[in-house]
């Protein structure tokens with residue numbers, strides 16, 4: 001005999017709550033869907049990179065002059081068709097006279113140098129001011145140098161492997177600073193620049209960049225995109241810090257632990273953060289152009305790095321920018337524009353374009369949020385804090401303004417790339 005139990009009032013209440021929750025979430029979902037529906041899912045994505053040099057494109061106004069900076073190393077797969085065409089289409093919209101392109105390539109062994117030379121020729125034809133530097137250096141040449149244990153050479157530290165090795169971050173800072181060299185000449189010539197835009201080797205469209213440049217109507221010290229390598233997971237954990245200086249505890253939407261940054265991310269609004277890089281970043285150019293101590297990239301001091309503490313040059317630059325007291329009422333704060341999402345490959349780009357504020361990413365954010373709060377993520381970095389304190393105590397005047405950037409890591413260069421040690 002089949003016995004059917006009658007639902008108890010308790011169960012009925014539970015069911016009602018469940019229905020209410022589903023109803024609420026669906027509404028939220030539909031609301032967010034309409035908020036973002038201008039990225040029409042049926043648009044022909046591949047056509048976004050159809051560069052046609054012979055057509056006139058309506059100009060975008062109100063952005064000003066943009067200094068576009070990019071390092072390239074073995075990025076042939078991204079350069080064609082995405083990066084190069086994205087850049088050329090961006091220049092068509094901003095106007096060739098409103099951009100300066102600075103590219104630095106360092107010893108790639110794929111088609112990168114050839115592709116960049118071809119781009120250089122096209123920029124020439126368009127009349128774009130630029131510097132495209134292609135250099136044939138290798139890691140082997142850099143790490144070959146043997147630094148004796150007793151010698152102090154900037155950038156070289158003693159590692160747990162019992163030898164002096166070359167740190168990766170100061171090298172990256174140097175590479176990025178090389179991109180900025182033309183700014184010095186421009187300043188001397190009295191030329192002005194409004195924004196400095198860094199583009200990683202990512203898939204992006206001209207529309208993405210223009211949206212980024214127009215974040216908050218241009219009211220930002222820095223504005224970043226969000227970057228994805230695997231389709232569902234954001235990539236640059238090394239540089240991203242929320243308004244409280246905390247790391248993002250999860251690589252999945254909505255990334256941040258509870259607080260201002262996560263609320264804005266959930267709502268699809270510009271997300272205030274302390275630091276970001278994440279694929280593309282536009283800075284107010286003023287701090288880079290000032291005569292006294294212009295803003296540049298750096299790593300932490302070797303004496304701190306040797307204690308197994310490292311920080312990304314892309315995070316430290318935000319710390320330094322805030323620390324040098326640079327302020328502007330018209331352009332303030334560091335923000336992520338969650339409507340600008342780029343990928344280190346096409347599948348990741350396409351996935352996030354379609355799914356971040358829709359099914360399934362917006363919905364799976366529920367278990368993601370519950371999980372991170374149950375685990376109490378992100379966990380503090382007690383050891384790092386202690387090491388920094390000890391380092392500061394050892395010599396007067398020692399201070400690291402980018403303490404929120406620091407992690408318990410050590411990166412050194414090796415012959416075919418780099419390594420955690």
Ligand SMILES: *[C@@H]1O[C@H](CO)[C@@H](O)[C@H](O)[C@H]1NC(C)=O
Pocket residue numbers: 071072073106107137138139172175417
């Ligand atoms: C070239 O630059 C990239 C960063 O853009 C870096 O990862 C790579 O190690 C550099 N290679 C050499 C040989 O310096």
Ligand SMILES: *[C@@H]1O[C@H](CO)[C@@H](O)[C@H](O)[C@H]1NC(C)=O
Pocket residue numbers: 219329330331332333
């Ligand atoms: C720029 O944004 C900041 C921070 O939100 C705000 O205080 C300031 O009033 C804004 N400036 C303008 C000109 O809108």
